[in-house]
Amino acid sequence: MTTMTFGQAINAGLRKALDRDPKVLLIGEDIGTLGGVFRITDGLQKDFGAHRVVDSPLAESGILGTAVGMCFRGYRPVCEIQFDGFVYPAFDQIVSQVAKLHYRSRGRVKMPITVRVPFGGGFGGAEHHSESPEAYFLHTAGLRAVTPSNPQDAFLMVQQAIACDDPVMFFEPKRRYHLKGEVDLEADLSAAAPLDQARIERPGSDATLVAYGPLVPTALAAADAAADEGISLEVIDLRSLSPLDFGTVADSVRRTGRLVITHEASQTGGLGAELAAGITERCFYYLEHAPVRVTGFDIPYPSARMEQHHVPDLDRILDGVDRVLDRPNSLSGLED
Amino acid sequence: MSLAGAGPATGEKISEPWVQLLTPAGVRVPEPHYDSWLEDIDGGRLQGLYRDMVVVRRIDVEATALQRQGELALWPPLLGQEAAQIGSGRALAPDDFVFPSYRETGVAYCRGVEYADLVKVWRGNAPSSWDPYRLNMAPMQIIIGAQALHATGYAMATKFDGAETATMTYFGDGATSQGDLNEAMVFAASFQAPVLFFCQNNQWAISEPVRVQAQRAIADRPPGFGIPSVRVDGNDVLACLAVTREALDRVRTGAGPYFIEAVTYRMGPHTTADDPTRYRDPNELEDWRTRDPIDRLAAYLKSEGLFDDGFQAQVRTAADDAAAGLRAACTGLSDPSxxxxxxxxxxxxxxxxxxxxxxxxxxxxxxxxxxxxxx
Structure with a gap:
């Protein structure tokens, strides 16, 4: 086991992937000499060359569109989008081409593209630097979407995403890039948990608390705090956002009867809505309370001095837990 | 290379010379540089180009009829663009890879497409038809200009692989306004990708004339990206063949990307769902009829003594066979499960x-x- 940061773990995973398969290629803005604005690709161009780690022009549609062409030629491009809010110029290529070409070509052309997107806020970023755009992509058939929450998963999941024959949106919780953890650099990829599986991070019995990416550490801290009050929360790290692992969540909810889901992204049409609907369909007679969402508001990502209100924190999650447990909470007595 | 009187009636200013080897009247214009790319084009091959264009037009007309008869949901006619597509399509080598738009019936024909695969998508049977790796041609692209980036990425990959092949992408005048095409030119130039951009400027993007897309000749734009370009008479199959052959040779041998603007005319509607009488002056269409790509080669063949009754009958038979083959393949398609x-x-x-x-x-x-x- 090696102690390393989340960012270093992704770097190590990318290095393994580049080593393993000569068709793996990284392309993005500032990823070469600079090593990426977050240094996630640090040293990779030096070691693998400018044809394997490609500094692209500043054009996100161009990055994804050329990656599509490379897939026709058998390559496995890993595209870096510098910040979440910069993914939209590439949206057409992702939604209309990357997601659909395997279907359109009736399985003849694979699109094993990994799109790395640093996402989420909580670090005082400028506009367009703190967004959580994952829901846009969950709605698009043909894409997978995942997000790791710890260095070990980051190391393995980035390699699994690259090895996957489907396109994978790989969301990296950028405010956790400096989170340290133990990583087994020799871990066998084939023995790793499947990319589309959620994981119970902490077993519990009173309510199921579902989080992903940057809010998993927050959810675990909330579970610690709840335990001090005698409440036992089962914390699930979704890991996969598309497909959602309804099986793992439903099993948990059948035991706890209560579901809280938290994410930084806005609420309407978000992942919490899809999870709440899917779990209600599967577990209606097990539920003791309607699923509760603790999410960002339906606002543009706010300025740094207001973002603490927008990003769910430990206290807001616990307020949601109180709601789902019918304990006194901020909305007690409110009709709708 | 004279342009006298050839300016499109859409108001576009043609400020540059273009390549023309066959006048609208079918007179061969000597042009030593490009003629050198046609040295193998003997009488038989000239007749072959004529046969190709007639057969493709017949396929196109038959497909339009199939749409009118309810056998196809939609069809995008290439009527008028036969020379641009056959001239460029016949210049391609089997190893070259093509990223087309949705109107490249003539190019697909040159790549050896099967009849059923020309209509499967428009009949609604499948989201694409031909095997891209058998034809070395990507599925047709409906998003305007998106394929230019795919071609550029493919070309970058061939360069990484050290392969000596060219990648060619087809698009229209409307696509030149898209970000994707402009990004593709930036990437192609920055990485010196072996890609050939082939613009069929057919004067119309549905109802919008080319002057809405470009205030200068389209071929004026690529040099600003560092990509050399040439403007060619897109209704002259010999000029299209020669220009594309030279361009592909440059691209394959490491000279970087290249851009061809083929000036042609969409004589039909955008698709069978379109009604060009709502936006187009009928005189303009009549004017372009005098520059018809097939008539022009026929006149030249006649002047060369290559257009006897026997040949004409042979071409008619080939065209009728193609039409019958297309119809049978279309109506014989079984519905998906x-x-x-x-x-x-x-x-x-x-x-x-x-x-x-x-x-x-x-x-x-x-x-x-x-x-x-x-x-």
């Missing part, structure tokens, strides 16, 4: 979609059970 709906969305198992498929299969099975019960 119900649950193909879910195929190939992903290449690896996807639990949520599997569940939807299972549920829908049960739903459908319910009808079968009910029908079975009645019997």
């Amino acid at each position: 119900d649950l193909e709906l879910f195929d190939n969305v992903y290449s690896t198992p996807h639990a949520v979609l599997e569940r939807q498929k299972q549920h829908y299969a049960r739903y459908l099975a319910g009808f079968e059970a009910a029908e079975g019960g009645q019997r």
Whole structure:
């Protein structure tokens, strides 16, 4: 086991992937000499060359569109989008081409593209630097979407995403890039948990608390705090956002009867809505309370001095837990 | 290379010379540089180009008829663009890879497409038809200009592989306004990708004349990206063949990207769902009829003594056979099975979609059970 940061773990995973398969290629803005604005690709161009780690022009549609062409030629491009809010110029290529070409070509052309997107806020970023755009992509058939929450998963999941024959949106919780953890650099990829599986991070019995990416550490801290009050929360790290692992969540909810889901992204049409609907369909007679969402508001990502209100924190999650447990909470007595 | 009187009637200013080897009257204009790319084009090959254009036009007309008869949902005619597509398509080598738009029937024909694969998509049977790796031609692209980036990426990959092939992408005048095409030119120039951009400037993007897209000749734009370009008479099959051959040779041998603007005319509607009488002066169409790509080569063949009755009958038969073949292939297509709906969305198992498929299969099975019960 090696102690390393989340960012270093992704770097190590990318290095393994580049080593393993000569068709793996990284392309993005500032990823070469600079090593990426977050240094996630640090040293990779030096070691693998400018044809394997490609500094692209500043054009996100161009990055994804050329990656599509490379897939026709058998390559496995890993595209870096510098910040979440910069993914939209590439949206057409992702939604209309990357997601659909395997279907359109009736399985003849694979699109094993990994799109790395640093996402989420909580670090005082400028506009367009703190967004959580994952829901846009969950709605698009043909894409997978995942997000790791710890260095070990980051190391393995980035390699699994690259090895996957489907396109994978790989969301990296950028405010956790400096989170340290133990990583087994020799871990066998084939023995790793499947990319589309959620994981119970902490077993519990009173309510199921579902989080992903940057809010998993927050959810675990909330579970610690709840335990001090005698409440036992089962914390699930979704890991996969598309497909959602309804099986793992439903099993948990059948035991706890209560579901809280938290994410930084806005609420309407978000992942919490899809999870709440899917779990209600599967577990209606097990539920003791309607699923509760603790999410960002339906606002543009706010300025740094207001973002603490927008990003769910430990206290807001616990307020949601109180709601789902019918304990006194901020909305007690409110009709709708 | 004279342009006298050839300016399109859409108001576009043609400020540059273009390459023309055959006048609209079918007179061969000597041009030593490009003639050197046609040294192998003897009488038989000239007749072959004529046959190609006539057959492709006949296929196009038949497909339009099939749409009118309810056999196809839609068809995008290439009427008038035969020379641009056959001239450039016949310049391609088998190893070259093509990223087309949706109107490249003539190019697909040159790549050896099967009849059924020309109409499968428009009949609604499948989201694409031909095998891209058999034809070395990507599925048709409907998003305007998106394929230019795919071609550039493919070309970058061939360069990484050290392969000496060219990648060619087709698009229209409308696509030149898209970000994707402009980004493609930036990437192609920055990485010196072996890609040939082939613009069929057919003067119209549905109802918008080319002057809405460009205030200068389209071929003026690529040099600003560092990409050399040439403007060619797109209704002159010999000029299109020569210019494309030279361009592909440059691209294959490491000279970087290249851009061809073929000035042609969409004589038909945008698609069978379009009505150009709402936006187009009929005189303009008549004017372009005098520059018809097929008539012009016929006149030249006649002047060369290559257009006797026997040849004409042979071409007619080839065209009729193609039309009959297309019709038979079209009406003979079997409908896809119900649950193909879910195929190939992903290449690896996807639990949520599997569940939807299972549920829908049960739903459908319910009808079968009910029908079975009645019997």
